[in-house]
Amino acid sequence: QERTRSRLKAGIDAPARTRDGHSVGLWGNIASPHDASGVLDAGGTGVGLFRTEFLFMGRTTPPDEEEQFQAYREALTALAPFPVTIRTLDAGGDKEVPYVKGLVGEEANPFLGLRALRVCLQHPDLFRTQLRALVRASAHGNLRIMLPLVSSLWEVRQARTLLEEVRAECRDQGNPTAERIPLGIMVEVPSAAILADRLAREVDFFSVGTNDLIQYTLAVDRQNPRLLSWYDPFHPAVLRLLALTAQGARAAGVEVGMCGEMAGDRLALPLLVALGYDDLSMSSARIPWVKETLLRLDRPSCQALWEEIQGMESGSAIRDRLAAFQETTGE
Amino acid sequence: QERTRSRLKAGIDAPARTRDGHSVGLWGNIASPHDASGVLDAGGTGVGLFRTEFLFMGRTTPPDEEEQFQAYREALTALAPFPVTIRTLDAGGDKEVPYVKGLVGEEANPFLGLRALRVCLQHPDLFRTQLRALVRASAHGNLRIMLPLVSSLWEVRQARTLLEEVRAECRDQGNPTAERIPLGIMVEVPSAAILADRLAREVDFFSVGTNDLIQYTLAVDRQNPRLLSWYDPFHPAVLRLLALTAQGARAAGVEVGMCGEMAGDRLALPLLVALGYDDLSMSSARIPWVKETLLRLDRPSCQALWEEIQGMESGSAIRDRLAAFQETTGE
Numbered sequence: 001q002e003r004t005r006s007r008l009k010a011g012i013d014a015p016a017r018t019r020d021g022h023s024v025g026l027w028g029n030i031a032s033p034h035d036a037s038g039v040l041d042a043g044g045t046g047v048g049l050f051r052t053e054f055l056f057m058g059r060t061t062p063p064d065e066e067e068q069f070q071a072y073r074e075a076l077t078a079l080a081p082f083p084v085t086i087r088t089l090d091a092g093g094d095k096e097v098p099y100v101k102g103l104v105g106e107e108a109n110p111f112l113g114l115r116a117l118r119v120c121l122q123h124p125d126l127f128r129t130q131l132r133a134l135v136r137a138s139a140h141g142n143l144r145i146m147l148p149l150v151s152s153l154w155e156v157r158q159a160r161t162l163l164e165e166v167r168a169e170c171r172d173q174g175n176p177t178a179e180r181i182p183l184g185i186m187v188e189v190p191s192a193a194i195l196a197d198r199l200a201r202e203v204d205f206f207s208v209g210t211n212d213l214i215q216y217t218l219a220v221d222r223q224n225p226r227l228l229s230w231y232d233p234f235h236p237a238v239l240r241l242l243a244l245t246a247q248g249a250r251a252a253g254v255e256v257g258m259c260g261e262m263a264g265d266r267l268a269l270p271l272l273v274a275l276g277y278d279d280l281s282m283s284s285a286r287i288p289w290v291k292e293t294l295l296r297l298d299r300p301s302c303q304a305l306w307e308e309i310q311g312m313e314s315g316s317a318i319r320d321r322l323a324a325f326q327e328t329t330g331e
Numbered sequence: 332q333e334r335t336r337s338r339l340k341a342g343i344d345a346p347a348r349t350r351d352g353h354s355v356g357l358w359g360n361i362a363s364p365h366d367a368s369g370v371l372d373a374g375g376t377g378v379g380l381f382r383t384e385f386l387f388m389g390r391t392t393p394p395d396e397e398e399q400f401q402a403y404r405e406a407l408t409a410l411a412p413f414p415v416t417i418r419t420l421d422a423g424g425d426k427e428v429p430y431v432k433g434l435v436g437e438e439a440n441p442f443l444g445l446r447a448l449r450v451c452l453q454h455p456d457l458f459r460t461q462l463r464a465l466v467r468a469s470a471h472g473n474l475r476i477m478l479p480l481v482s483s484l485w486e487v488r489q490a491r492t493l494l495e496e497v498r499a500e501c502r503d504q505g506n507p508t509a510e511r512i513p514l515g516i517m518v519e520v521p522s523a524a525i526l527a528d529r530l531a532r533e534v535d536f537f538s539v540g541t542n543d544l545i546q547y548t549l550a551v552d553r554q555n556p557r558l559l560s561w562y563d564p565f566h567p568a569v570l571r572l573l574a575l576t577a578q579g580a581r582a583a584g585v586e587v588g589m590c591g592e593m594a595g596d597r598l599a600l601p602l603l604v605a606l607g608y609d610d611l612s613m614s615s616a617r618i619p620w621v622k623e624t625l626l627r628l629d630r631p632s633c634q635a636l637w638e639e640i641q642g643m644e645s646g647s648a649i650r651d652r653l654a655a656f657q658e659t660t661g662e
């Protein structure tokens with residue numbers, strides 16, 4: 001216990017890489033600018049997911065550009081020069097934002113409904129305000145913009161067009177902005193993983209959202225307590241999509257990360273190292289634990305493990321194999 | 332008009348194959364034994380989907396074995412020697428069966444909920460009664476049993492074990508049964524298409540359910556009127572899954588069919604011919620129309636079209652290309 005604690009502490013400042021020198025960014029997920037210091041304290045070197053819903057919750061009108069700008073700038077400033085990946089509004093589904101609820105109405109299946117980027121593309125004024133705030137904030141740190149729930153190329157193109165318009169507009173109005181603002185997408189709809197090779201040519205980075213990706217790939221509501229036997233993060237089909245996504249990114253020279261729950265799961269880590277995930281974003285509290293595991297891995301063993309696991313038939317067999325592997329790398 | 336009608340009529344008895352002799356089974360979907368004659372009148376040579384929900388609807392207790400047996404036997408007898416693919420209970424989702432509703436309860440996202448095969452595996456008594464009725468009916472025609480909403484290998488294995496138990500039991504009790512009862516699955520969850528190569532080794536046939544497959548692959552409720560821009564049967568990711576499914580089946584020497592709406596869409600037909608779909612099951616009224624198109628196709632042109640379409644980026648571009656192709660094959 002004592003030994004673990006001191007080892008975790010010692011790891012905070014150590015570079016996040018395997019024994020054989022393969023680096024993986026260990027980043028934090030945050031839900032407000034106040035969480036930024038927690039990421040740094042835990043040794044995180046960036047934010048892979050800044051959820052912007054907090055700005056929209058518990059109120060009946062959306063926050064204006066200025067209010068959003070202040071929040072984004074605060075996070076960017078606190079974390080500079082580390083990258084801060086801000087996700088555009090991800091309302092709907094299980095995240096109820098009263099203002100958006102009014103636009104969307106009642107839905108029989110909210111997880112398969114008008115949510116996230118879809119709402120933003122259908123209500124460009126709402127989206128434009130957020131993009132303006134983001135572009136203005138970009139001058140104050142290392143901003144990356146991330147689009148949730150992308151299922152098709154046209155959505156990325158529409159969003160990029162809007163972003164370019166907003167950037168030109170902000171510059172014309174004399175606002176300082178970053179030279180370059182990477183635009184990426186969450187890979188959390190099966191079609192995005194299946195088309196990763198195509199989508200990679202349209203974006204600057206991928207970040208896999210495992211929670212949604214798993215639920216759609218398996219057609220299982222992850223919050224339905226009756227379906228625990230069906231919801232399976234290590235399902236072979238899910239792992240194939242994780243591999244496809246990484247391969248698509250790699251082929252296009254695009255960064256690939258992960259910001260779902262699996263990113264903070266030490267059992268999954270050897271697979272993610274094998275597949276070449278560049279950064280993993282998790283709740284800050286998980287960072288030291290994941291780093292502690294990372295420091296003990298070497299990539300060739302991870303790759304051999306992945307080869308073996310590709311031949312396995314069930315999520316539970318794969319989980320068992322990962323647990324056994326974890327024991328051999330422990331001490 | 333007159334000419335089309337007489338051509339359709341003339342086609343009823345013609346074999347369903349392309350100009351160059353590639354056969355495709357054109358089958359009917361039915362929802363009760365009374366629909367059997369409609370399939371035959373339309374020139375259908377089998378049933379690719381017999382929905383058994385009608386037996387369970389509008390009542391508070393499930394039908395007993397005898398009632399089910401009578402209904403299945405009636406359909407099998409009417410259509411013999413043609414194959415009749417009977418789908419096991421597909422309750423839940425948008426198909427409300429009062430008795431099953433009581434077992435499942437309220438769900439936030441019924442399409443991602445406890446439905447179809449999941450209900451049957453969780454309530455083996457319910458499932459066993461249906462399987463017994465099916466096994467007994469098998470003596471009276473050419474029965475194929477089809478499992479809906481399969482997402483994993485273990486589900487197929489559990490169902491097969493139960494089916495084998497029931498067969499042994501029925502035989503021990505002196506019931507005549509068919510020598511062989513093919514067991515197949517609907518491919519309608521993304522994970523099933525992604526793992527088609529594995530699943531093909533466990534089953535006797537595949538039948539793609541395009542309606543569900545599309546909605547899960549794209550994370551779009553097909554009944555949500557606000558998502559019309561997102562629901563896209565010709566989405567490149569959907570087509571990749573159709574190809575993966577056919578390849579997986581082919582490699583294992585297993586038949587692959589389709590029973591979703593796309594099976595009756597003449598625009599899609601050249602692609603399905605190219606991919607080697609063995610049988611297409613649709614509402615009986617569509618059969619003559621689809622056959623009329625089939626008779627004018629030749630497989631090499633369809634395969635060339637598929638090569639071309641694989642390079643295309645959007646469902647709407649693909650749809651346009653298919654429409655143009657249809658014009659060149661018309662007269």
Ligand SMILES: [Mg+2]
Nearest residue numbers: 148188209212
């Ligand atoms: Mg999500």
Ligand SMILES: [Mg+2]
Nearest residue numbers: 479519540543
């Ligand atoms: Mg279905």
